[in-house]
Amino acid sequence: MLEGFKNHMGAFKNSSWRVKLSALIMGSGQILYGCVAKGLIFLLFEIGFISYMVHRGCNDIKGFFTLGTQKADAWLGIAGDNSVVMLLMGIFAWIVVILFIGIYVSNIKDVINIENTIISGKNPKGFVDELKEFVDRKFYVTVLVLPVIGICVFNILPIIFMVLISFTNYGGSIVPPELVDWVGLENFKKILTLSKFAPTFIRILGWNILWAVVSTTLNYFAGIGLALLLNKDCVKGKAIFRAFPILAYAIPGFITLLAFKFMFSYGGPINHMIKSAGGVPIGFLDLDAKWIARLIGLLVNCWISVPSIMLLATGHLSNRDMSLYEAARIDGATPFQQFKKLTMPFMLFATMPVLLGQFIGNFNNFGIFYFLRGGLYLDGYFLASDTDLLINWLYNLSIDNNYYCIGAAISLIIFIITSVISLVVYVNSPSYKEEDTFQ
Structure with a gap:
C-alpha cells in the first residue's frame, strides 16, 4: 500500500499542469482533456461538498468535539444544544469528509490515467463507454452501491455512535436538555x-x-x-x-x-x-x-x-x-x-x-x-x-x-x-x- 502511494505521488509530481489544476478544481483536467461529462460530475461533487461544509458540515464537526455549549432553558425560551443530535450529525459529517477524500483521490487517479492514455497516442474512453462498463466489467460496483450506502447508514453509523457514547457521560441525569460531555476512559475505569x-x-x-x-x-x-x-x-x-x-x-x-x-x-x-x-x-x-x-x-x-x-x-x-x-x-x-x-x-x-x-x-x-x-x-x-x-x-x-x-x-x-x-x-x-x- 505504501509503495502504491509513493508511485501515485511520483506520477502526480511528474504530471502536467492540467493534473495539478485538478487537485485544486476537481474535474478541470478531465474537461481540458475532452472528458467533459466526467469532469462536470467531479466538479459537482466538489461544489456540493464545499456547499455542505459551509452551510452545515463545519458546524457539525465543531459540535462533534464540543457536544454543545448552550444548555436549553424552557423558562427563558432558549432552545439550547442537543448533544446526542450533535454527536450523530458530527459522525455523519466525518463520513461525508471521508467519502469526499475517496472521490478526490479517484479524481486525481482518473486524470493521470487520461493523461497517460493521451501520451501513449490513444484516445481516452468516452463517457458512454465508461457507463457501459458499469453494466458489464464493473457491474459489481453498480450492484453494491445501494447495499454499501445502507450498511453505512444502518450499520456503521449506529456502531460508531455506540462506541463514541462509551467515551461520554451520557446517561442517568445527564440527558438532553442537559449537555453531554466527553470523559475519555472514565466509564471503563x-x-x-x-x-x-x-x-x-x-x-x-x-x-x-x-x-x-x-x-x-x-x-x-x-x-x-x-x-x-x-x-x-x-x-x-x-x-x-x-x-x-x-x-x-x-x-x-x-x-x-x-x-x-x-x-x-x-x-x-x-x-x-x-x-x-x-x-x-x-x-x-x-x-x-x-x-x-x-x-x-x-x-x-x-x-x-x-x-x-x-x-x-x-x-x-x-x-x-x-x-x-x-x-x-x-x-x-x-x-x-x-x-x-x-x-x-x-x-x-x-x-x-x-x-x-x-x-x-x-x-x-x-x-x-x-x-x-x-x-x-x-x-x-x-x-x-x-x-x-x-x-x-x-x-x-x-x-x-x-x-x-x-x-x-x-x-x-x-x-x-x-x-x-x-x-x-x-x-x-x-x-x-x-x-x-x-x-
Missing part, C-alpha cells in the same frame, strides 16, 4: 474499579465466559453425536427421529423459553408431579437457585441449538471419505480413535467458522435468561442476577436504568473479547492453517 460496578462486572464476566465455552461445547458435540447416531445403518426410522429436533428448532425461540419457564415454575407440571409424589415444590428459577437455574439455561439452550448443529453435521458427514475409516478398522482402530483422528479433524475444518459464530451467539445470548429469569436483581449484584450475561446486564443498565454510557462501554468490551477470542481461535484452527488438507 468505573466498570473496572468502582465498587458499584466492578464486583458485578467481574462476576458476570467470569460466568459469561464459562457459559459461552460450556454451552458451545455441549451444543456442538451433542449435535455431532446425534448426527453420527442417525447416520448409522442400524438405526430405523431416521426420518422420524430427525423430525423431532427439527420441529423444536422450527418453533420460535422465545415461545420455547416461555414454555420451559412455565414448566419449571412453582405452578408448572414438574413441581405438580413433585407435589403429587409427596415432595416439596422446588424453586428451579427462584432467587437462590443459581446453579440450578444456570444448568436449566444450559439444557434449554442445548434443546434450541442442537438441531441446527445436527443438520449441519449431517450434511458434512455425508461427504466423508469412508475408505479412510475402512483402512482404520483394518489397522485395528477403535470407534473412539476413528472419531478422534478422522471425524473430529474433518468436522473442525469444515465447521470452525460456524463454531465461532455459535460461540459469539452464545456469548451474546440475550434471550435465554431474559425469558427464563429476567427482572431479578440480587444482593451482591448491581442491577443484575447471578444468571445474567453481560448483554443482559447491559440491557438492565441502559434500557431500564438510563446508564447509557456504561452500557455502551460494556458493549465495546464484549466486542473486544469476542473478536479477540474468535481471531485467535480461527488463526490457530485447521480451517486456517490446513486449508488444502481436505480439498
Whole structure:
C-alpha cells in the first residue's frame, strides 16, 4: 500500500499542469482533456461538498468535539444544544469528509490515467463507454452501491455512535436538555474499579465466559453425536427421529423459553408431579437457585441449538471419505480413535467458522435468561442476577436504568473479547492453517 502511494505521488509530481489544476478544481483536467461529462460530475461533487461544509458540515464537526455549549432553558425560551443530535450529525459529517477524500483521490487517479492514455497516442474512453462498463466489467460496483450506502447508514453509523457514547457521560441525569460531555476512559475505569460496578462486572464476566465455552461445547458435540447416531445403518426410522429436533428448532425461540419457564415454575407440571409424589415444590428459577437455574439455561439452550448443529453435521458427514475409516478398522482402530483422528479433524475444518459464530451467539445470548429469569436483581449484584450475561446486564443498565454510557462501554468490551477470542481461535484452527488438507 505504501509503495502504491509513493508511485501515485511520483506520477502526480511528474504530471502536467492540467493534473495539478485538478487537485485544486476537481474535474478541470478531465474537461481540458475532452472528458467533459466526467469532469462536470467531479466538479459537482466538489461544489456540493464545499456547499455542505459551509452551510452545515463545519458546524457539525465543531459540535462533534464540543457536544454543545448552550444548555436549553424552557423558562427563558432558549432552545439550547442537543448533544446526542450533535454527536450523530458530527459522525455523519466525518463520513461525508471521508467519502469526499475517496472521490478526490479517484479524481486525481482518473486524470493521470487520461493523461497517460493521451501520451501513449490513444484516445481516452468516452463517457458512454465508461457507463457501459458499469453494466458489464464493473457491474459489481453498480450492484453494491445501494447495499454499501445502507450498511453505512444502518450499520456503521449506529456502531460508531455506540462506541463514541462509551467515551461520554451520557446517561442517568445527564440527558438532553442537559449537555453531554466527553470523559475519555472514565466509564471503563468505573466498570473496572468502582465498587458499584466492578464486583458485578467481574462476576458476570467470569460466568459469561464459562457459559459461552460450556454451552458451545455441549451444543456442538451433542449435535455431532446425534448426527453420527442417525447416520448409522442400524438405526430405523431416521426420518422420524430427525423430525423431532427439527420441529423444536422450527418453533420460535422465545415461545420455547416461555414454555420451559412455565414448566419449571412453582405452578408448572414438574413441581405438580413433585407435589403429587409427596415432595416439596422446588424453586428451579427462584432467587437462590443459581446453579440450578444456570444448568436449566444450559439444557434449554442445548434443546434450541442442537438441531441446527445436527443438520449441519449431517450434511458434512455425508461427504466423508469412508475408505479412510475402512483402512482404520483394518489397522485395528477403535470407534473412539476413528472419531478422534478422522471425524473430529474433518468436522473442525469444515465447521470452525460456524463454531465461532455459535460461540459469539452464545456469548451474546440475550434471550435465554431474559425469558427464563429476567427482572431479578440480587444482593451482591448491581442491577443484575447471578444468571445474567453481560448483554443482559447491559440491557438492565441502559434500557431500564438510563446508564447509557456504561452500557455502551460494556458493549465495546464484549466486542473486544469476542473478536479477540474468535481471531485467535480461527488463526490457530485447521480451517486456517490446513486449508488444502481436505480439498
